[in-house]
Amino acid sequence: MTDKLVTVFGGGGFVGRYVVQALLRGGARVRVAQRDPRQAWFLKPLGGLGQTQFVAADVTRPDTVANAVAGADAVVNLVGVLAGKFDAIHVAGARAVAGAAARAGVRTLVHLSAIGADAGAESAYARTKGEGEAAVREAFPAAIIVRPSIVFGREDAFINRFAAMIEKAPVVPVLRSATRFQPVFAADVGDAVAAAIAGDATGGNAGMTYELGGPDILSMGQVIRWIATTIGRDPTIVELPDFAGAMIARAGFLPGAPITWDQWLMLQHDNIVGSGAPGLADLGIVPTPLAAVAPEWMVRFRRQGRFGRRSADLAA
Numbered sequence: 001m002t003d004k005l006v007t008v009f010g011g012g013g014f015v016g017r018y019v020v021q022a023l024l025r026g027g028a029r030v031r032v033a034q035r036d037p038r039q040a041w042f043l044k045p046l047g048g049l050g051q052t053q054f055v056a057a058d059v060t061r062p063d064t065v066a067n068a069v070a071g072a073d074a075v076v077n078l079v080g081v082l083a084g085k086f087d088a089i090h091v092a093g094a095r096a097v098a099g100a101a102a103r104a105g106v107r108t109l110v111h112l113s114a115i116g117a118d119a120g121a122e123s124a125y126a127r128t129k130g131e132g133e134a135a136v137r138e139a140f141p142a143a144i145i146v147r148p149s150i151v152f153g154r155e156d157a158f159i160n161r162f163a164a165m166i167e168k169a170p171v172v173p174v175l176r177s178a179t180r181f182q183p184v185f186a187a188d189v190g191d192a193v194a195a196a197i198a199g200d201a202t203g204g205n206a207g208m209t210y211e212l213g214g215p216d217i218l219s220m221g222q223v224i225r226w227i228a229t230t231i232g233r234d235p236t237i238v239e240l241p242d243f244a245g246a247m248i249a250r251a252g253f254l255p256g257a258p259i260t261w262d263q264w265l266m267l268q269h270d271n272i273v274g275s276g277a278p279g280l281a282d283l284g285i286v287p288t289p290l291a292a293v294a295p296e297w298m299v300r301f302r303r304q305g306r307f308g309r310r311s312a313d314l315a316a
Contacts, residue, residue, distance in 0.1 A: 012040025
């Protein structure tokens with residue numbers, strides 16, 4: 001990828017920063033396309049002089065998208081939402097990026113979707129992710145689709161959100177305790193995107209769909225208990241029955257951990273890599289276990305911070 005220009009839509013976001021870092025390490029020049037480029041300026045020191053550039057772009061405004069992809073060798077679309085304008089961003093926005101990339105003669109397009117993407121899904125998130133994949137394929141048939149499970153990392157809104165709740169609450173309610181996840185490290189996702197682009201130089205990845213999951217499959221209940229042990233907390237964990245969870249989701253909130261009805265619908269299905277689906281190993285990446293890296297940044301949720309010891313350590 002040395003000196004290749006890669007436009008990354010949403011490069012200043014949670015996953016985006018890891019994708020940009022991986023591309024910069026590979027020698028690519030990176031153009032970060034963001035609605036407000038100032039939100040991505042923290043990426044400047046990660047690259048060499050002239051290696052990183054920034055452009056204002058909004059996937060819901062096709063004219064800005066065309067400007068952002070002009071002259072690019074590859075394009076990565078990471079833009080997505082967990083609530084709000086699903087159709088405008090996941091479908092129309094994805095179509096705009098793919099169409100602009102095709103018209104600009106871009107060689108490689110990587111589109112970030114999600115495990116569970118299904119145009120026939122009841123959840124608006126999963127449905128529009130599925131429709132977005134179809135829109136991308138129609139406009140850019142050789143596009144590479146990347147579907148991660150729940151992504152964790154220092155800046156995530158999953159592990160950190162539950163850790164903050166456990167830190168403060170003596171009683172922690174758990175919805176859909178048996179639903180399974182395969183958490184994948186954000187840096188592994190970044191490396192996967194970079195590897196997909198590098199491998200596409202020979203045409204080997206064209207049209208591929210990769211499902212990305214970590215080495216561990218954990219239920220929601222197991223995730224909550226692991227977090228509590230890791231930060232040295234011992235709350236009362238209450239696994240709520242589905243009728244109670246549905247009522248809370250219908251109301252639009254869960255004390256200490258908001259959940260929407262759409263998120264409740266997504267929790268009805270496991271979020272794990274499909275059997276036989278190409279994944280991290282096919283891209284040459286060894287997945288990182290949650291327990292190998294997360295404790296490093298979760299120390300802030302312990303009573304004595306970095307100087308506190310986990311209950312598991314005290315019991316040893």
